[in-house]
Amino acid sequence: MGEYKRIGILTSGGDCAGLNAVIRAVVRCANGKYGWEVWGICRSTLGLMSSPPEAIKLEFDKVDHLLTMGGTVLGTTNKGNPFAFPMADGSLRDRSEDIIEGYHQLGLSALIGVGGDGSLAILRKLAQQGGINLVGIPKTIDNDVGSTERSIGFDTAVNIATEALDRLHFTAASHNRVMILEVMGRDAGHIALNAGIAGGANVILIPEIPYTIENVCRKIRNRQAMGKNFSIVIVSEAVCTAEGNPVKNMDRFGECRLGGIGQYLAEEISIASGAETRVTVLGHVQRGGLPSPLDRLLATAFGVAAVDLIAEEKYDRVVTWQNREIVSVPIAEAIGQYRAVDTNDTLVKTARGLGICLGD
Secondary structure, three states: OOOOOEEEEEEOOOOOOOHHHHHHHHHHHHHHHHOOEEEEEOOOHHHHHOOOOOEEEEOHHHHOOHHHOOOOOOOOOOOOOHHHEEOOOOOEEOOHHHHHHHHHHOOOOEEEEEEOHHHHHHHHHHHHHHOOOEEEEEEOOOOOEOOOOOOEOHHHHHHHHHHHHHHHHHHHHHHOOEEEEEEOOOOOOHHHHHHHHHOOOOEEEOOOOOOOHHHHHHHHHHHHHOOOOOEEEEEEOOOOOOOOOOOEEEOOOOOEEEOOHHHHHHHHHHHHHOOOEEEEEOHHHHOOOOOOHHHHHHHHHHHHHHHHHHHOOOOOEEEEEEOOEEEEEEHHHHHOOEOOOOOOOHHHHHHHHOOOEOOO
């Protein structure tokens, strides 16, 4: 079974469905195949930053029920860059050495980091600075990590958005309304595009394709002329106004967050077309709930592959899904390219072929 190892795993960034399935797979493979110890780091890098480090030993009986659970039992964080960490007095402090010290205090041979491009970039910087043997696993509902066709959490988010569209169709038809669904996705339109096609949307608006209100309203009027007095619009949260301005809200901590494009579109469409509009903002519902079967499979395969990389002592790499198989690539390569929607993508062509309006 090779050299005995004690490995750690943490989940970083926003939560999504499938994280617990990864944890389960890592523990089962590391314990059963290699006879290693696995320690779960609580609250991501915050757990390593604590003194003593916050970690729990993970064994078969503690993880076997995790396959279908949403969220992450280890907890996570998407705030506070450890290289400029916000302190209680308002100052910023470099806490990177505290995190590195936590890793070594636990006596870990390697660390599996489950995160998106931002989290993986931070973890890689920590690994290079502190001699941490790091293997990455991509997760994000946005599906925007480079080098991988799919990230954990994306399929579940698409399923939830698709179900929302399915439900909105009936109430839209009942009241002759234009129903607008605003979905997450950050700067990429993958969720809106996939769910829009699967859920039968009439209009799909994504950040990668410029649009005009007139083009959207033309689609609505054409449907009205055909006797179809309702329409379904799905829009990604990062879509800008027709003038090119991002729509954001500032929270009480002074952070700007995407959100509000759905309401903007509702008002503009109502004025330009006279149609009665309603908006549904799906928000964090897309992150929660049971992981889809595909996310469970992907998470499980990624977890096993990450442990195998540690056994082969192949570090500074991330597992990816390419051409129906798992391929590991350097982390720098994966995070060095942003995976937005390609305007020549097969699904873009599919949407156009179906007569779906993309706003351009």
